[in-house]
Amino acid sequence: MEYLLELLIFRYGYIGLSIALALGIIGVPVPDEVLLTYSGYLAGNGTLHPLLVVVCAFLGSAAGITASYLIGLRFGHPFLLKYGPKLHLSHARIERAQGWMTKFGNLLLILGFFVPGLRHVTAYMAGMSRLKIGTFMFYAYTGALSWSVLFIYIGFILGDRWLQVKHYVHHYGFAILLYGGIAALAFYILRRFIAMRKVKAQHRL
Template sequence: MEYLLELLIFRYGYIGLTFALALGIVGVPVPDEVLLTYSGYLAGNGTLHPLLVVLCAFLGSALGITLSYLIGIRFGLPFLLKYGPKIHISAAKIERAQGWMNKYGNVLLILGFFVPGLRHITAYMAGMSRLKFSTFMLYAYTGALSWSVLFIYIGFLLGDRWLHVKYYVHHYGLAFLLCGGIAIFAVLSFRMLLAMRKVKA
């Protein structure tokens, strides 16, 4: 895994990160969270520029989820039922996502990014329901940015232990992500308060 990610990043750089994430969101089996965390680790050790990593990650995520949305509009449910299993999107996952979409609405476009397997389907659902594109962008792009920043920052913090995130995401899923998100938000808020105090002083 580490070797493949190194090959991707060092051969194709930021462009490789962007397109790998785009393909991963559409449904191609790309280890999205691990790729983001590894990129955060490289940003932390100076190999990559942090702002460019965040920008490319967001662009890739936004590109992938927009493509999924457009496929949902153009081809609908029959296309997803026919070709979904080839990219690990089963009929059961589609049915479950439809239920969640009916229950949680557009917010699922944000939360779906943080649930492996769900983010690959929510945009298809939004497209099939003919959700207005401006509304789709608001929710989906917010999710893309939040998800990208969270995992990049986790990789930045973990350093050489960046690969541990794969275990925690696989075993603890959303609970780990929520705790990680809350912890990072608390750290950033604390740092902001300290900076404000210094300015006032």
């Protein structure tokens, strides 16, 4: 695994990171969290620039989830059922994501990034439900940025022990999800607060 990640990063650099994450979000079997953590490790030892790693990781994950949204918007549920298994999206996973989407709504676009297997489906669901592109971008891109920064930071602070991310994700996955939920709630409250301030400012005019 480490050799393959080294080959990807050192041969294709930041662009390789973006493309790999984009394909991983769409459904290609890419070890997303491990790739992000390894990139954070390389940023920590000076091989890569931390800011460029974050930017490229965000752009890649945002591109992947946007492509998934557009596929869901254009081709709908029949496409996902027919080709989903080829992208490692089983019918059971699709049904589970539909249930979660009904329960959590747009917030799932944020929280889904922190649940392996779920982030690959949420954007398809959003597209099939005809969610407005602006709303989709706000929630999905918030999730993409939070997810990217978190795992890059884990690799950054773990240093040479970056491979422990596998153990970390396995044993502390709930904590990661909780972090995502707190981040999502904070963004939501901030957005509501700004909107209310704008409304009050307009009323004063």
